[in-house]
Amino acid sequence: MSTITCxxxxxxAGPGGYVAAIRAGQKGLxxxxxxxxxxxxTCLNIGCIPSKAVIHLAEEFHRAAELTHDNPLGISAGTPTIDLAKGMAWxxxxxxxxxxxxxxxxKKAKVRVVTGRARFVDGKTVVxxxxxGPVTIKPATTIIATGSEPxxxxxxxxxxxxLSSTAALALDKVPASLAVVGGGYIGLELGTAFAKLGAKVTVVEAGARILPAYDADLTAPVAARLKSxxxxxxxxxxxxxxxxTGLKVQGPDGEAEIAADKVLVTVGRRPNTSGIETLGLTMAGPFIKVDARMRTSMTGVLAIGDVTGDPMLAHRAMAQAEIAVETAAGGRAEWDKRCxxxxxxxxxxxxxxxxxxxxAGDAARADSFPFKANGRAMTVGREDGFIRVVSRKDNGLVLGVQAVGAGISEMATAFALAIEMGATLQDIAGTIHAHPTQGEALQEAAHRALGHALHI
Incomplete structure (x- = not known):
């Protein structure tokens, strides 16, 4: 058995792990x-990236299909077809x-890669x-970034x-009918995509409404779009x-059967802690408990990403990775994110x-501006949705921003930056926003909160 020390x-080597490795290499570790x-x-291989590619593929096909019918743009086109296998190859x-x-x-950061599955012997020995064959690694410090699984x-x-989400992203034919078990974001993202590709989709959600992690005002436009x-x-x-021939369900009116060639199960993800149990780390439920410096209960063992808890997001893992490397290098960086x-x-x-x-509670107020009053939203034919700003009543400090709309994901960074920089309503209202853009709705929401709305 060969032995490596480091x-x-x-x-x-997910988003948290590879960022940690690259940053550590840059620091000379x-x-x-x-x-x-x-x-x-998961993110790059079977999650974030491939799912967004399939969502884009489905949207392009749906747009082409819509142009075969009468439309306000005056465009007519022939009935589109799709070679899903070719799209999946793309x-x-x-x-x-x-x-x-x-x-x-x-490689550029001089990181050595060992391909295989790791298991702890103790806090300083990994096989x-x-x-x-087996390889023994004896590190001074270990970062656990093992992610999660469906x-x-x-x-x-x-x-x-x-199907799991992984299998759904590898289909080479569009199923005639698809039942999606779980009305959270993964199920609705993929369910919407397959509906646009031509599948008859049924979403089965045990809760009272879809996307239960979001408030009803935000999810209403999504529900309306699903219906359409x-x-x-x-x-x-x-x-x-x-x-x-399908899926048996229990609903408010009793048992029923849903026709479904395929059933997509998206009821959540769990941390992947296989091979870690030997350490006896302090846990927070199913997750590894860490402090603000990403340290676990064992000296020399750090943890980042999905294995440390919600929200299970790639960009959270990336941010934690930089802190963990600072800790491993003897620095004092700590987790101090407002949002x-x-x-x-x-x-x-x-x-x-x-x-x-x-x-935010009673000390805050919430003000929104609808895209139906936004010129750019009108010109792209998507007036559904709004931007909402949550701010303190006493000094106008921005505490939160929520939005629902076509392509609104591209504004997430601007929203986060405003909060991290401690922006007030006056700061946003006084910033010149380019016209015509959907981003103007953020400025308009701030104007509304200040009592001098311009376009509503």
Whole structure:
């Protein structure tokens, strides 16, 4: 058995792990990364990136299909067809470019990569089962960045008819009918995409409404759009299991069967802690408990990303990675973020940054501006949605921004920057916003909060 010693070991090369490795290499730390699959983790390989590619593919096909009918633009076109296998190959090409780029960046930073699955012997010894046999690694410091995996329901095990999000992103044919179990962001993103590709989609959600993590005002435009796309949404309904032709469910009116060639299960994700249990780390529920410097309860062992808790977002893992490397290098950086943007790539898209009106409480106010009064939204034919600003009543400090609208994800950074920089309503209202843009709705919401709305 070969043995490697290093200053820093990073287990997992997802967004958190590869950022940690690259930053450590830049700091001159002798760094080793262990990854069982390709660099990039879930996000680059089977999550964020491929799902957005499929969403774009579906949107382009849907637009083409809409032009076959009478439309206000006066454009007519022939009925489109789709070669989904070719589209998926295009998606795979994007993934390959990005994962190859990550591998190149780690090589540039002089990071050594060991391919295999890691398991702890103790806090200072890790064994990696590789294709060439076990390799022992003895690091001074370890960063655990093992991510998360889809939750599998015992009565709907993943297989030919029951799909995880990973399997759904690898289909080479559009199913005639698709049941989506779980009305959260993953289920609705993929469900919407397949509806646009021509599948008859039914969403089964056990809760009272879809996207329960968001308030009803934000989700209403999404629900309306789903209806217009022909998606059936069953709330207060639980999946019970497969039938010969579909999915058996229990709803408010009793048991029923939904026709479904495929069933997509998206009921959440769980942290991947396999191989870590030996350490006996202090946990916070199913997650590894860390402090503001990403330290676990064991000296020399740090943790970042999905394995440390919600929100399970790639950009959170990336931010934690930089702090963890500072800690490993003897620095004093600490987690001090006012907000973490969260985006739901449904149609329309949802963005939340900072505090919601409910979270801000009675000391705050919430003011919104609708896209139906925004010139740019009108010119692209998407007037659904709004931007809402949550601010303190006494001094106008911006506490949160929420938005729903077509393409609104691209404004998430601007929203977050305003909060991180301590912007007030006056700051936003006094900033010249380019016209005509959807971003003007942010300025208009600030004007409204200050009592001098201009365009509503």
């Amino acid at each position: 200053q820093l070991l990073v287990i997992g 002798d760094t080793v990364v262990v990854e069982a699959e390709r660099p990039g983790g 998606k795979d090409g994007i993934v390959a470019r990005l994962t190859g780029g990550v591998a190149g960046l780690m 990696v089962d590789t294709a060439d 939750v599998e329901l015992p009565f709907l095990p993943f297989g030919e008819r029951v 796309l022909g998606v059936t949404v069953l709330t207060g309904t639980k999946a019970l299991g497969l039938t010969d 973490i943007p969260a985006i739901c790539f449904t149609d329309p898209e949802l963005v939340t940054v900072g505090l919601s009106p409910a979270e």
